[in-house]
Amino acid sequence: MDFSYITDNQKRFIDELTEFLRIPSISTLPEYKESVQQAAEWTASRLQHAGIEHVKVMETNGHPIVYGDWLHAEGAPTVLFYGHYDVQPAEPLDLWNSQPFEPVIENERIYARGATDMKANVLLPVIACETWLKDANTLPVNVKFLFEGEEEIGSPSLAGFMEENKELLRADAAISADSGRMEEDQPASMVSLRGLAGVQIDVRSAGGDLHSGLYGGAVPNSAQALARILDSLKHEDGTVAVEGFYDDVMERSDEEKETINATFSSDETFQQKAGVDRVYGEPGYTPGEQTLIRPTLDINGLWGGYQGIGVKTVIPAESHAKVTCRLVPNQDPEHVIDLIRRHVERHTPAEVDALVFPLEGKAYPYMLPEDHPGLKAVEEAVQHVEEKSPHQLRIGGSIPVAGLLQQLLDVHTVQLGYSVFDEGMHAPNEFYRLSQFEKGQKVYTRLLQELAEYLE
Template structure:
């Protein structure tokens, strides 16, 4: 079986590939919505049936939440083992009124397929499923063993998979994990992502009086919890974007001169970036470029604020409580647990008198970094260049995929983060999309990846 043979087979199957993606996208598998449990299970069945019908040994494994789908091709002696990870669950579609076409009514416009889950992650993980299933349909053996792990809880933190990872160690044993749940650097400029920021999220609540108070009768006599919260949040970051929590930067891994030089050569435009995200000007930590701040520096953000009267009109009160949802993006070597301890001390030090604070940690994961010069990365680069016609650039990603660090820790494997999406694909937002041409190119790149990895010996 030559590379040209499999690529020809993939070209002839494009209509089917698109129809199958559309079929899967119609299933509203919103993992965070308990009323969608039946539909989420249906999305798991869809992909399990697809894999099993193509001859892979397939199992749907129950968890305390949504099921895992596990599948594998036959073992190949002396060849590497690749594990493909992805997820079939999607984010909620709200606000529904902002969608041009229905979130679960896949629609093609201007060469893009619009639907919730189109790029995150049904479309991207399906590229690998299509390449493997179509290769097996030729009757020719794959040049390596490929395993699949497709879960239904990535959008809610992957808690069950994370807990089950040690017990799945032998089942998932591999040389490298392949994940397509990210983006190219730019349109027609593919990328290999070798680093991810970690994350730590919290809810901070300030409690004042036992009930809302009349702001005329009591104003000036008690501390307003909303004001106390604003002061506390302001104390965490200065006007230049530098985080003020003691010890926050102690474990931050500095960017290497080589990384900074390589990223400086990328065709990044601050003006264009600002336009794309809809702001008049960019802002961030002094001394670093936009890409450096997005990929390699830690951050602090306020994700939500709640206090007092939110309805129509004015209600002049001193609210009894105020709360904020906050998050930190972490870089390699920063520890979410250590951050929690530092944050608690900061709150105690800076909290106004007359109010009480409670900090509730949500979820956290450290950042990760893979070797951009590994033989697996080089094999992936060759495969991507053959499919896209352009060599990929090596980048990091500012977002977090917490399960990746668990793969590294538990499976002791390499990680390949190969994104076929684009930065304007509206992931987690209305009008999510996936470029149809990139879907097809992703399938080809996946097939070429198996060919390139198959040339590597395990030693």
């Protein structure tokens, strides 16, 4: 399979990407619900145009999921392609150099919200399938597509959808385009992702705010009680103090740690990037290990009482905090939430009440086996097009679908995207390199052939 079809149609593909990026498919804000629906319908139409069959926009408890398949490669393996068509809010708007949903192309880069995360990457497997079907009138593997509209809010509907549609989604392997690389010229595939679990802690100390001159010194204070609870979550050395938190953590090999530390930034560079004076965290582990393969617990926000200008002498009746944990293989989000709930119960001062609520957006940690044939297929496809072997990346963030596919469908996910991590993901002036766009199309086209061989 040559790439002439891709070269000849590149202008059309860029025009389609531009059209896709104009849709403000912001999943987190209710006022954009119709736009998210529009993006789902656009995605479905694009799959049909590529020659994919049985395309449908399927309802969930939240935003819809787009499904399609092509299943005529008799005796060949079945591959499930994953992506998401929703995007983050564009604020702060005053920091953009152009309108976030009016794409601008400058210096071979397309600027728009969702460009690198991940509308351009969504199109890569679609264009690859179109290329095969136009040139050869067939595909070397059977394919299924799962494009969701809630990844940016933690994929709350995805698990339920998978449970209800296990047979529809059944596959031999999954490929996620929601991925990228550290440097433009160094290909990479993510092989390890941390999971995610979060809670909100609500503390109440009275029926309403009280005047500190009338009641101060004689009644409990919700903010002070919350501070004591939060302080109890970690030891002074940075380790998590929640009983049982580390019990299921899988210790990584010395070889893997050496690989991480050989490619991770020096402590000084890491400090400069983070804007901190010193590194701090779990003793016995380097910053690379702490941020990629160790679990964490962080307070993400807290509020209570008066926060306006000047002084308001009240004793706040309610105070709140959001706490999230990054998880590593063998840790279960539900179990970690239960451990935190029990910890808060033990450490809540007797004079107040505290409730712990799980936050949406749980994700299982994920690690791809080193000998997975899909990883070898990716390596061969990348080598064929880019003439370089991809690095194996461990990422400290979370992509819920990888853990869900393993937990619910017993399917491993190979990550291959063409975003570069300097492209302003979630930030103003987000962009995507058009050179990566065309390169990714070619690699995915070759990947279909390699998957037919290695997944046999």
